[in-house]
Each structure stands twice: as C-alpha cells, then as structure tokens.
Amino acid sequence: MRTRRHLEVWVAVGAVLAAAVSQAGELEAARGAALLEPFKAELQRALRSGLEQGPVEAIAACRDRAPEISMSLSTDGVRLGRSSHRLRNPDNAPPDWVQPILDAYVASPTDRAPTTVSLSANRSGYVEPILLQAACLTCHGEVLAPAVAARIDELYPEDRAVGFGVGDLRGVFWVAFPSSD
Ligand code: HEC
Numbered sequence: 001m002r003t004r005r006h007l008e009v010w011v012a013v014g015a016v017l018a019a020a021v022s023q024a025g026e027l028e029a030a031r032g033a034a035l036l037e038p039f040k041a042e043l044q045r046a047l048r049s050g051l052e053q054g055p056v057e058a059i060a061a062c063r064d065r066a067p068e069i070s071m072s073l074s075t076d077g078v079r080l081g082r083s084s085h086r087l088r089n090p091d092n093a094p095p096d097w098v099q100p101i102l103d104a105y106v107a108s109p110t111d112r113a114p115t116t117v118s119l120s121a122n123r124s125g126y127v128e129p130i131l132l133q134a135a136c137l138t139c140h141g142e143v144l145a146p147a148v149a150a151r152i153d154e155l156y157p158e159d160r161a162v163g164f165g166v167g168d169l170r171g172v173f174w175v176a177f178p179s180s181d
Contacts, residue, residue: 027180029116032126035073035175039080042069047135055138056151062139063155067091077123077178082130084171088140088152088161098174101127105169112169124179132170140164 043066050061070081083094085106094102101115114128132140139148140161152159164170 024180025116028124029114029126031177031180032116032124032175033114033128035078035080035177036126036128036173039069039073039082039173039175042073043082051138055145055148059139059148059151059155063089078175079177080173080175082171082173084130084161085169086160086164086171088156088159090158092171094172095174095176097125097176098127098172101174102172105129105172109169118179119176122179123176125174125176127175128173130170130172132164132166132168134166136164136170137166140170 046061046065046069047058050058050065053061066082073080079095081092081095083092083098083102085102087093097117097119101117104115105111112129112131114126117125117127119125138144139152140163142163142165144152144162149162152162161170
C-alpha cells in the first residue's frame with residue numbers, strides 16, 4: 001500500500017511538473033512568435049515596396065533592408081534572423097543552435113510546427129519554418145526572368161535558393177531571447 005501511494009504521489013508530481021514545463025514552453029513560444037512579428041512585417045513591407053519598382057529593384061531591397069531590419073530589432077538581448085538549408089546569402093548561415101532544428105525540418109516534411117528550446121539557464125530560442133508562397137517564385141522559383149536571374153547571379157554567385165515550389169520549406173525564422181522567470 002505504502003509503495004503504491006508513493007507511486008501515486010510521484011505520478012501526480014510528475015504530471016504537475018510536466019504541465020509546468022509545457023506551460024513554460026508555451027509561454028516562450030508565444031514570446032518568440034511575438035518577437036518575430038515585427039521582423040516578418042518589416043520584411044514583407046520592404047519586399048512589397050521593392051516589387052512596386054520591379055523585381056530587379058526588389059532584389060536590392062531584400063539585400064539592403066533585410067540585414068538592417070534584423071539588426072534594428074536585435075536589442076535588449078534579443079537576436080533574430082532568417083536562415084535556410086539552401087542559402088542565397090552565406091551571411092544568413094544559421095547560428096549553431098538553429099542548425100539541428102533546421103536539419104530536423106528538412107528531414108521530416110510533415111513537421112512544420114514551431115520549435116522552442118532552452119539555450120542556457122536564462123536564454124530561450126524559438127524557430128519557425130518558412131514555407132514558400134507564390135509571391136516568392138519571382139526570385140526563388142524554378143524559372144526566373146532572365147534579368148532577375150542575371151542580377152541574382154551577379155550579387156550571389158553561390159546562390160542555392162532557386163528551384164523552390166509553393167509550399168516547399170524555404171528556411172526558418174529564428175530568435176534567441178532572455179527567458180521569462
Ligand atoms: C525580388 C526578389 C525576391 C523575392 C520576391 C523574394 N526573395 Fe527571398 N531573397 C531575395 C534575396 C536577394 C535574398 C538575399 C538577401 C540577403 O542578401 O540577405 C533573399 C533571401 C531570403 C531568405 C534568407 C536566406 C537566404 O537564402 O539567404 C529567405 C528565408 C527568403 N529569402 C525567403 C523568401 C520568401 C519566403 C519569399 C516570399 C514571401 C521571398 N523570399 C521572396 C530575393 C527575393
């Protein structure tokens with residue numbers, strides 16, 4: 001009886017702990033998602049206003065604005081960016097902690113849920129897959145307009161970010177931030 005009651009107590013403690021851990025995970029996931037929101041919105045705005053000038057001009061907008069935006073939002077211990085398993089710009093290589101998460105998304109095409117990880121006692125990381133949309137095909141699709149292809153070749157001689165279809169994994173958004181208490 002004694003052993004059995006102990007067991008029940010431990011099962012209950014285990015359940016409470018598991019709930020606390022998953023709640024903490026949910027909290028960190030919500031914070032990660034919220035931190036990425038302005039990054040995504042700004043990138044979209046930059047792309048849209050670039051495309052109003054034309055696709056070749058929009059390439060410059062992506063090139064100049066994307067790093068500026070991620071830098072301007074990387075404050076107060078927050079670091080964020082985007083990366084890919086097929087990079088256009090090698091400067092967008094994933095941080096060490098993002099690499100295995102990116103690999104896991106590449107390896108399991110049905111897993112597209114965001115990932116939250118603990119990076120240290122007081123830092124958390126959050127990663128979201130980026131899926132290709134129709135609007136991205138102009139510069140990341142199978143067939144590019146010759147002027148677009150030429151400009152990309154010129155700026156990114158090692159480009160690996162073409163040949164995608166709608167719905168393909170294009171890469172990830174990532175953010176590292178101080179954990180909540
Ligand atoms: C006008 C052309 C253009 C369009 C349209 C475009 N991109 Fe890009 N994309 C680029 C360029 C140029 C870069 C490299 C930017 C840099 O130098 O950091 C890039 C980089 C990226 C990266 C960073 C990783 C890497 O390979 O360097 C991701 C992720 C990405 N694009 C996703 C998308 C998605 C998703 C869409 C559609 C919503 C999209 N792009 C639409 C031109 C474009």
